[in-house]
Amino acid sequence: MPGPDQLDPVLDDTPPPGSTRSVSESQVSETESAILEAARDLLAEGGIGALSMRAVASRVGLSATALYHYFDNKEALVDRVVQRGFQQSEEYLRRAIENLPRGSMERVAALGEAYIQFALRNRQYFKIIFAIRPEQPRAIDDVPGQGGYVVLRESVVEAMESGAIRRADPDVVVLFLWSVVHGLVTIFMACDPAGMLDEVGLCGGDCGQPEATLALFDKFRELIRDGLAPDRADGSEDAR
Amino acid sequence: MPGPDQLDPVLDDTPPPGSTRSVSESQVSETESAILEAARDLLAEGGIGALSMRAVASRVGLSATALYHYFDNKEALVDRVVQRGFQQSEEYLRRAIENLPRGSMERVAALGEAYIQFALRNRQYFKIIFAIRPEQPRAIDDVPGQGGYVVLRESVVEAMESGAIRRADPDVVVLFLWSVVHGLVTIFMACDPAGMLDEVGLCGGDCGQPEATLALFDKFRELIRDGLAPDRADGSEDAR
DNA sequence: CCGTTAGGTTAACACCGTCAACCTAACACC
DNA sequence: GGTGTTAGGTTGACGGTGTTAACCTAACGG
Numbered sequence A, B: 001m002p003g004p005d006q007l008d009p010v011l012d013d014t015p016p017p018g019s020t021r022s023v024s025e026s027q028v029s030e031t032e033s034a035i036l037e038a039a040r041d042l043l044a045e046g047g048i049g050a051l052s053m054r055a056v057a058s059r060v061g062l063s064a065t066a067l068y069h070y071f072d073n074k075e076a077l078v079d080r081v082v083q084r085g086f087q088q089s090e091e092y093l094r095r096a097i098e099n100l101p102r103g104s105m106e107r108v109a110a111l112g113e114a115y116i117q118f119a120l121r122n123r124q125y126f127k128i129i130f131a132i133r134p135e136q137p138r139a140i141d142d143v144p145g146q147g148g149y150v151v152l153r154e155s156v157v158e159a160m161e162s163g164a165i166r167r168a169d170p171d172v173v174v175l176f177l178w179s180v181v182h183g184l185v186t187i188f189m190a191c192d193p194a195g196m197l198d199e200v201g202l203c204g205g206d207c208g209q210p211e212a213t214l215a216l217f218d219k220f221r222e223l224i225r226d227g228l229a230p231d232r233a234d235g236s237e238d239a240r
Numbered sequence C: 001c002c003g004t005t006a007g008g009t010t011a012a013c014a015c016c017g018t019c020a021a022c023c024t025a026a027c028a029c030c
Numbered sequence D: 001g002g003t004g005t006t007a008g009g010t011t012g013a014c015g016g017t018g019t020t021a022a023c024c025t026a027a028c029g030g
Helices: A030-046 A053-060 A064-069 A074-097 A105-121 A123-129 A145-162 A170-190 A193-200 A209-226 B030-046 B053-060 B064-069 B074-097 B105-121 B123-132 B145-162 B170-190 B193-200 B209-226
Strands: none
Touching: A030 A053, A030 A074, A030 A123, A053 A064, A053 A074, A074 A105, A074 A123, A074 A145, A105 A123, A105 A145, A105 A170, A105 A209, A123 A170, A123 B123, A145 A170, A170 A209, A170 B123, A170 B170, A170 B209, A209 B170, B030 B053, B030 B074, B053 B064, B053 B074, B074 B105, B074 B123, B074 B145, B105 B123, B105 B145, B105 B170, B105 B209, B123 B170, B145 B170, B170 B209
């Protein structure tokens, strides 16, 4: 019933007609982006197992070996697909906070929610990042944090300056928050949440994953804010 | 230089000689466990890419098709390998806390550290669980939490009763803590920590992953304990 | 003695990533 | 205008993959 994961379509990189697009960087032939699109679609429809050079090629109307004119090998193709996918994450996150006041805790929390939503809507990208690589971990730039890292860091620093959260090494705080939401999302991508969630008492049984994950994140917010230590003002809290 | 990930060897399941082993459950032929062992070794040596039916078979001295007498298909084999790997995690965690006082915060923290260590020593299992599987998420039982969940929950409940941590829904707290360490570990398995860590100021450049991850976790402990909210006893904290 | 089963074989199929060789149209240059 | 050179494409093949079908053989129960 969950259906195939869909992947968010990627920003079009055909230049707006008449624009004097600089020949820099993201010069990408029409065929090349058709290949990337086809690859993304196959990934979304059937996971990494469905993304074969031959399948991609036939979807674009080429022979498999033609792809090698654009990409060194399959790994390079997949990397580009994932990279393009994650490039959106930054914009996704930025849009999630554009209407929230700078320096507020809500802004930071909204980034967490957005990360969860993006991850669950693009889980194929995540699966690849954390699995496919033969051995050596990739550069951090490929990882979903990259774009989001600076966004989150900015919001955290602002929140510290405004006094919404306490002062501490912002990088540690950012990695901490990132770990929380990323771990949550990763766990829920691997487990059947049904069995775990009625344990937690959230939604009775067959709720959708995104809602359940977000609901749990909402409960996390309190823990993130106040910590696990018992109230120093010892007393009323939870008497009886 | 990081060398191949090694995987912890699995508990021997050949019955101790003379024991009246019940014919229940884990009845496993010698050949079958030889296959599982070979598969685990291949996984450790070369990742999932090196684990092919033919490679496993030849290592056991069989033809590839013989494996199908023991496992429905490759997926089933891999699942068993991973499942056996994770079965150890519970014991691993239990051993990490056996000398720590019940109800203490250290006990909870030690579980986090143990989880990180186990994950980094058995990362191949994690990669498979959280990424490779074709589509549908597996049952929660397969996930590394399963065994560990009850252990962690027990320690959390005890810590609440002793007053070491504040009272809250223990399941939410457990999932929260699990998310933190799991997220941390997952992120570090995917990124090159070098680039990220000197950002954070931990270890100058080429330190090993486990140490870096544990060091960061150590910094997290403070955030977990006290939360992000500014001290209510407003004042001294970080005055310039 | 015969049937069944467990455990194993070989041969084959369809698919995979990739390479080598070749083709063809477009363009730069003397 | 002829002549490289190159970008973009083809076909065919190689070795490897998971998996199936058919077959073999030894052990065991009736």
